Amino acid sequence: MADHSPSEAILRNLDPQQKAAVLQTEGPVLVIAGAGSGKTRVLTSRIAYILATTDTDPASILALTFTKKAANEMKERIATMVGRKRAARLTMGTFHSVFARILRQYAHLLGYPSTFTIYDTSDSQNLIKRIIKEKNLGDKEYKPKAVQSRISDAKNNLISPQAYVNNPAVMDTDRSKKMPRTGEIYLAYQKALRENGVMDFDDILVNMALLARVSPDAWREIASRFRYIMVDEYQDTNYAQYKIVRALTLFHKNLCVVGDDSQSIYAFRGANIQNIFNFRSDYAPCKVFRIEHNYRSTKVIVEAANSLIEHNEGRIPKECFSTGEGGEKINIIKAFNEMEEAVLVTQSIQARIRTSFAAYSDFAILYRTNSQSRAIEESLRRSNIPNVILSGTSFYDRTEVKDMLSYFRLVVNPSDNEAFRRSVNRPARGIGDTTVAALDEAARSLGVTLLEAASREDLPSVSSIKNAGALKLNSFASMIRSLVSIRDTVDADDLARLISSKSGMVVAYKMEPTMENLSRAANVEELVSSVVDFVAKRHAEYFEQMQSQSDSSSSSTLPSEAVQYPHVGLSDFLEDIALLSSAESKEEENADSDNKVKLMTVHSAKGLEFPYVYIMGMEDGLFPSYLPGGGIQQNDLEEERRLFYVALTRAEKAVELSYCTHRLRNGNPETPSPSRFLREISPRFLVSPLPRDDWGSDSPSRRSPSPSPFSKPWQRPSSSPSGPSSPSPVRPSAPACASTGKKLVPKASLPSSSSSSSSSSASSSSGRILGVYDLSVGMSVEHKSFGRGVVTALDMGKQMVSVKFPVGEKTLMVAFAKLRLPQD
DNA sequence: ATTTTACAAATTTTT
DNA sequence: TTTGTAAAAT
Numbered sequence: 001m002a003d004h005s006p007s008e009a010i011l012r013n014l015d016p017q018q019k020a021a022v023l024q025t026e027g028p029v030l031v032i033a034g035a036g037s038g039k040t041r042v043l044t045s046r047i048a049y050i051l052a053t054t055d056t057d058p059a060s061i062l063a064l065t066f067t068k069k070a071a072n073e074m075k076e077r078i079a080t081m082v083g084r085k086r087a088a089r090l091t092m093g094t095f096h097s098v099f100a101r102i103l104r105q106y107a108h109l110l111g112y113p114s115t116f117t118i119y120d121t122s123d124s125q126n127l128i129k130r131i132i133k134e135k136n137l138g139d140k141e142y143k144p145k146a147v148q149s150r151i152s153d154a155k156n157n158l159i160s161p162q163a164y165v166n167n168p169a170v171m172d173t174d175r176s177k178k179m180p181r182t183g184e185i186y187l188a189y190q191k192a193l194r195e196n197g198v199m200d201f202d203d204i205l206v207n208m209a210l211l212a213r214v215s216p217d218a219w220r221e222i223a224s225r226f227r228y229i230m231v232d233e234y235q236d237t238n239y240a241q242y243k244i245v246r247a248l249t250l251f252h253k254n255l256c257v258v259g260d261d262s263q264s265i266y267a268f269r270g271a272n273i274q275n276i277f278n279f280r281s282d283y284a285p286c287k288v289f290r291i292e293h294n295y296r297s298t299k300v301i302v303e304a305a306n307s308l309i310e311h312n313e314g315r316i317p318k319e320c321f322s323t324g325e326g327g328e329k330i331n332i333i334k335a336f337n338e339m340e341e342a343v344l345v346t347q348s349i350q351a352r353i354r355t356s357f358a359a360y361s362d363f364a365i366l367y368r369t370n371s372q373s374r375a376i377e378e379s380l381r382r383s384n385i386p387n388v389i390l391s392g393t394s395f396y397d398r399t400e401v402k403d404m405l406s407y408f409r410l411v412v413n414p415s416d417n418e419a420f421r422r423s424v425n426r427p428a429r430g431i432g433d434t435t436v437a438a439l440d441e442a443a444r445s446l447g448v449t450l451l452e453a454a455s456r457e458d459l460p461s462v463s464s465i466k467n468a469g470a471l472k473l474n475s476f477a478s479m480i481r482s483l484v485s486i487r488d489t490v491d492a493d494d495l496a497r498l499i500s501s502k503s504g505m506v507v508a509y510k511m512e513p514t515m516e517n518l519s520r521a522a523n524v525e526e527l528v529s530s531v532v533d534f535v536a537k538r539h540a541e542y543f544e545q546m547q548s549q550s551d552s553s554s555s556s557t558l559p560s561e562a563v564q565y566p567h568v569g570l571s572d573f574l575e576d577i578a579l580l581s582s583a584e585s586k587e588e589e590n591a592d593s594d595n596k597v598k599l600m601t602v603h604s605a606k607g608l609e610f611p612y613v614y615i616m617g618m619e620d621g622l623f624p625s626y627l628p629g630g631g632i633q634q635n636d637l638e639e640e641r642r643l644f645y646v647a648l649t650r651a652e653k654a655v656e657l658s659y660c661t662h663r664l665r666n667g668n669p670e671t672p673s674p675s676r677f678l679r680e681i682s683p684r685f686l687v688s689p690l691p692r693d694d695w696g697s698d699s700p701s702r703r704s705p706s707p708s709p710f711s712k713p714w715q716r717p718s719s720s721p722s723g724p725s726s727p728s729p730v731r732p733s734a735p736a737c738a739s740t741g742k743k744l745v746p747k748a749s750l751p752s753s754s755s756s757s758s759s760s761s762a763s764s765s766s767g768r769i770l771g772v773y774d775l776s777v778g779m780s781v782e783h784k785s786f787g788r789g790v791v792t793a794l795d796m797g798k799q800m801v802s803v804k805f806p807v808g809e810k811t812l813m814v815a816f817a818k819l820r821l822p823q824d
Numbered sequence: 825a826t827t828t829t830a831c832a833a834a835t836t837t838t839t
Numbered sequence: 840t841t842t843g844t845a846a847a848a849t
Contacts, residue, residue: 066839096839121838201839236839269838369836371840425825432825579839603837625836643837666835667840828848835841 007052010045010081014038021256021289022046025053025228028249028283029256030276034320035305035649036296036609039258043230044074046256047090048081050228058082058089062226062248065094066233068580070607074232088545091226095241096201097579099208102222103199109215110207113197115571117413118578122397124148124189124200127418131188141178142185150174151186155202156238156270158209161187195449196416205240212247224251234259234279238270246282255283261316262309265603265643277316292320296609296652298327300685304655305648307682312638331687332618332678333658338372341660342379345614348656349597350383352612360386363597364610366647368623372616373599380597390600396577400505400520401527405574407499410451411483412571417443420450424476427508431476435469451477492570496531500524518811526817529785531573538568602647613651615644618659619672644677770819775801781819786810788822 011019018038021031022045033039047063050056065071071093079087091098100118107114119127128151129144154164164170165183174182193200199207212219229248231237234257237245249255257279264273280286294302302322309315333348335341345365352358365376365387373389380387395401403426410419425431436450442463443453454477456462459470479502487495500506509521542565598610602623617623624640648655659674674690683689770781775791781803782788789805801819802811812819 068839094839204839265837266839268836371835374840428826430825434825601837664840826849828846830844830846832844833842 005052006082007049010048010052014041014045015291015293017289017291017293018042018045021291022049024287024289025050025256026254028253028279028286030234030279030283030286030288031256031258032288032290032316032318033258033260034290034292034294034318035260035263035646036294036302037291037320038293038295039232039260039291040070040074040077042291043232043256043258044077044081047074047078047228047230051082051086056227058086059091060225060227061090061092061230062098062228063090063092063230064098064232064245065092066236067607068094068097070232071097085545088541094579096204097575099204099244100199100575100579103204103207103211106211106215106218106222109218110210111194112199112207113413113415115413116197116199117409117416117419117571117574118204119193119198119200119418120578121148121201122402123418124193126422127192128185128189131185131192135181135185135188137181137185142182146177147179147182147185150179150182151189152202153270154186155206156240158206158240158243161190192417196418197413198416198418202240205238205244208244209240209247212244219247220251223248227252228254229256231255231257232259233263235261235264235273235276236266236271237275238272239275240270242272242275249283253283261314262312262642263606263646265606265639265646267639273314277314290318292318294320294322294649295324297322297649298324298653300327300329301648301651301655304330304681304685305645307685308641308648308677308680309645311680312641314638328654329687330654330681330685331656332690333656334674334691335658335660337660337662338375338617338664339379341616341658342375345376345616345656345658346379346383346385348614349380349385349612358612359595360597361595362611363614364605364608364612364650365597365599365614365616366602366605366650367599367616368602368625368643369617370601372622376616377599385597386595387597387599390598391604395523395526396580398520398523400509400523404500404503404505404524404527405577407503408496408570408574410480411487411495411499412569412574414451414480414484415449417450420454423503424450424454424473427503427505429472429476431469431472435465435473438463438465438469439473451480455481487570488567491535492568492573493528493532493535495570496528496573500528515811522810522812522817525785531570534573534576535568538572539565542566602643605650606646609650609652611651611653613647613655614658615647615655616658617663618657618675618678619663620675621670621672622663623675624677641677641680770814770821775814775819780822782822783810783812783817783819 011022014022015038018041021029021042025046031039031042033042043063047061050061051058063071063074065074075087075090075092078090081087093101103110103112104114104116107116125144125148128148132142132144132147154161154170159167159170161183164186171180171183174180193203211222226248229245229252231245236259245255245257257276259276261273261276264271264276267273280288297305299322302320306320331348333341333344335344349363352363353360367373367376370391373391377387377389396405403422406419406422406426409416410423413419421436424436439450439453439459442459442465443450446453446462453459454473457470457474459465459473460467465473483495483499483502486498490498506521506524509517509524602615615623620626623644624637626636657678659672659678661671663670663672678690775781775794777791777794780788780790783803783805786803786805786807789803789810791801792804792809793802793811801814801817802809803817803819
């Protein structure tokens with residue numbers, strides 16, 4: 001604490017409200033942080049401040065977030081304040097990743113092997129499906145998804161299978177849903193998970209909570225280690241998380257939670273907004289701080305959002321304000337159908353780019369459901385506006401990748417019967433359903449895992465499996481076992497390569513070299529190379545750490561061969577990707593493809609900000625969406641309203657909202673009304689008053705039984721069905737560029753000469769990953785593992801590219817190939 | 825055992 | 840509209 005103490009430097013950048021929250025390091029603290037108010041800054045400053053003013057070991061500061069991204073961002077920021085070394089020691093990460101790490105240490109106390117693997121949602125759904133089938137329950141009543149969500153709800157509320165079936169209220173609900181045997185499925189499901197040595201997502205929380213009860217000694221070890229605990233996005237915590245945090249503060253009461261009740265949008269997944277409402281009484285006496293100064297958005301946006309959220313009854317009163325300029329009013333775009341909606345939004349973006357010199361990356365287009373992305377994506381593409389969709393199926397969701405991953409899982413955890421089932425006949429080995437069913441029966445009666453059963457040479461005598469089948473099973477089993485035997489002595493990268501080649505998946509795909517199969521083979525290879533990357537990264541981290549440690553003892557840099565790297569197991573890799581969300585993996589893929597319009601759902605926009613935000617599909621039924629048969633609950637509506645609040649507050653400079661009067665839903669036409677939320681924004685923040693005629697009272701222009709000459713009655717009856725070049729009546733407000741919108745953007749893609757056509761971004765583009773629009777036949781590109789090659793074919797529709805490399809011609813998905821311009 | 829074909833169903837958000 | 844599952848054919 002010298003004259004220019006580091007703590008002074010930390011506090012200097014904070015406003016009075018923020019500073020107060022940072023200074024209160026002891027005891028329970030609730031920080032109500034409005035959107036754009038510098039919540040992350042408070043959290044990071046607080047951690048830095050604690051490190052600067054106390055002798056706390058960074059490892060005993062626990063910071064929990066919901067996304068990996070948020071955790072990394074915080075770590076990054078703290079690193080600049082207290083140094084990389086110390087920041088790296090913090091116990092910081094998502095609930096799931098931090099807890100999974102702890103559980104691995106104490107797994108034996110819960111009857112799990114420390115090598116337990118983690119099922120993602122689709123893995124667990126597959127298991128549920130099988131159980132439903134086994135029990136001969138028609139999946140008409142027992143929809144796997146519905147059952148899964150019931151089970152998940154139970155787990156989030158720490159209701160065990162036994163408690164579930166003994167709970168009359170729960171059973172009543174199931175009966176009324178016509179699925180009275182859900183509890184039975186839950187029991188079987190949990191039993192199977194346990195036998196397989198597997199946890200699903202929710203189990204990570206359940207078992208963490210269980211650990212506190214099962215072993216007070218272990219819990220003391222864990223909880224007493226964390227002197228300071230911080231929780232981000234507290235409004236999104238569920239009951240299990242609440243309980244765990246409670247238990248973690250048993251010894252040190254220094255808990256700081258940060259959140260905004262107005263941004264609670266995950267109730268559907270168990271988040272309990274009451275957690276933040278009740279914090280004061282739960283942790284009394286506690287200190288409450290409000291940070292309400294919005295540094296992100298204009299006055300118009302902040303006040304418009306305020307006027308909207310005031311329609312919610314249950315909320316913590318707060319007055320968010322902006323000292324920024326008034327800003328542009330909110331424009332509402334009305335369109336005939338989704339195609340026109342997309343075109344109008346596209347034109348508005350083009351106009352802004354021209355008049356405000358905005359970059360593509362200044363724009364975000366938000367929507368309620370993923371299915372809405374199609375129309376706008378296509379429209380942008382037609383106008384040559386580069387864009388990325390952040391969501392959708394991630395790399396790790398592709399079947400071939402999941403197949404390979406199930407090999408990985410089986411090798412890491414040979415008791416995972418689900419992994420066995422998935423990999424045993426992939427590629428086709430002639431081991432079909434009947435054989436596996438017989439094997440399953442044998443395994444059950446012998447009380448062993450499928451893999452163990454498959455290894456037995458006396459299979460024909462203990463089951464109905466014929467000799468031929470037994471032979472195939474034996475050889476599969478011995479392949480897996482040979483891999484298992486070297487699992488702990490070989491690093492993940494070598495093991496992955498070995499598994500990949502022994503499985504024969506890549507070879508099988510290449511035997512029948514269709515475009516699709518080739519890309520599948522490439523994806524499997526890509527997965528293997530991502531394991532290689534992972535190991536390299538871990539080694540690099542380790543090396544860095546060793547170096548920084550040896551700095552003090554003034555030893556010269558170690559020759560790299562002398563470094564004894566720790567073993568990086570395949571299980572480490574599996575854990576890493578199991579807890580990776582799809583949006584995050586997507587982000588990593590296009591890490592540096594920056595100057596693009598971003599398309600995403602409102603949910604995935606949380607925590608982000610953009611100068612210009614478009615929110616599409618502002619229609620009753622879509623946003624707010626009502627799913628359950630017509631009637632909408634007050635709570636659901638309030639959550640939808642918060643969701644819209646989140647969407648609005650992403651914008652820095654301007655927001656535009658769009659809706660259409662005709663929309664194709666599930667393939668059939670509908671005529672929705674504009675969203676009620678549009679009326680809830682105080683009209684003084686709108687560019688122009690809402691057209692009155694669109695709402696109820698009279699018939700909303702039902703053109704019902706007029707099959708007319710038009711085969712598709714919901715399409716605009718007027719001349720051209722909104723082709724790319726028919727911009728349709730441009731609305732007054734948007735600085736319209738009229739008919740020639742197309743030529744605005746130079747065709748940066750399809751470069752006839754060199755691909756870096758525009759001078760502006762050329763310099764930084766040497767290492768940039770190329771998108772499908774950056775490619776053209778004949779150009780040379782570079783791939784991480786295949787080296788330099790020449791593009792020989794390009795399929796814009798399927799987004800695939802064929803490249804002739806020194807090792808031969810490869811056909812790859814552009815999104816996953818990570819091609820770059822060759823370095824000269 | 826695998827491929828093809830036909831038909832039905834279901835469409836939110838995700839750590 | 841697409842997606843997945845069930846039955847039927849190879």
